[in-house]
Amino acid sequence: MKPPRTCRPAEILCLVVCCAAGCLLNLAGFTRGNEPRNITASVNSNVSMSCAAAWKDVQLSEVTVNCQTDSHEVVHSFRDDEDDLTNQAERFRGRTEVIHKDIRNGKASLLLKNIVPNDMGTYHIYFFHHGGYEHCIFHLQVPGMSV
Numbered sequence: 025m026k027p028p029r030t031c032r033p034a035e036i037l038c039l040v041v042c043c044a045a046g047c048l049l050n051l052a053g054f055t056r057g058n059e060p061r062n063i064t065a066s067v068n069s070n071v072s073m074s075c076a077a078a079w080k081d082v083q084l085s086e087v088t089v090n091c092q093t094d095s096h097e098v099v100h101s102f103r104d105d106e107d108d109l110t111n112q113a114e115r116f117r118g119r120t121e122v123i124h125k126d127i128r129n130g131k132a133s134l135l136l137k138n139i140v141p142n143d144m145g146t147y148h149i150y151f152f153h154h155g156g157y158e159h160c161i162f163h164l165q166v167p168g169m170s171v
């Protein structure tokens with residue numbers, strides 16, 4: 025009987041190096057996407073928050089977009105080739121959109137319409153494609169409404 029096949033040192037080394045490289049790339053992507061952006065929108069206006077990823081020309085069915093507030097309220101969600109608003113917070117109902125054409129080109133754009141004072145706050149866009157993801161943070165200011 026042959027002994028079970030074991031990894032050769034070269035294979036193990038390759039695995040370690042590849043893992044390390046992958047982690048570095050992920051970290052770099054995360055750091056870039058993670059830089060919070062300040063945006064300003066006046067009451068009754070529409071605002072767009074865009075999160076660009078490294079991938080391009082993907083199938084809509086291969087990506088997931090989750091837009092959330094800091095307190096984990098669902099603002100908008102897109103998965104399995106369609107918008108999924110089952111868990112959307114009531115206050116965002118009918119006021120959100122993600123631009124499907126942009127998603128295909130590696131950009132997750134959340135459109136928030138008819139801004140109200142209470143929309144002020146922090147928004148997260150999580151953009152997944154196969155193993156990778158991008159995370160963008162936005163601080164939305166609604167001027168004239170600060171205490």
Ligand SMILES: *[C@@H]1O[C@H](CO)[C@@H](O)[C@H](O)[C@H]1NC(C)=O
Nearest residue numbers: 059060061062063162163165
């Ligand atoms: C965003 O605004 C905060 C305070 O309102 C400020 O500290 C920060 O530097 C701003 N960030 C950018 C990228 O402008």
Ligand SMILES: *[C@@H]1O[C@H](CO)[C@@H](O)[C@H](O)[C@H]1NC(C)=O
Nearest residue numbers: 068069070071136137138139
């Ligand atoms: C915001 O978007 C809605 C729906 O697309 C549109 O009817 C409205 O005119 C827009 N408002 C502004 C200020 O652009």
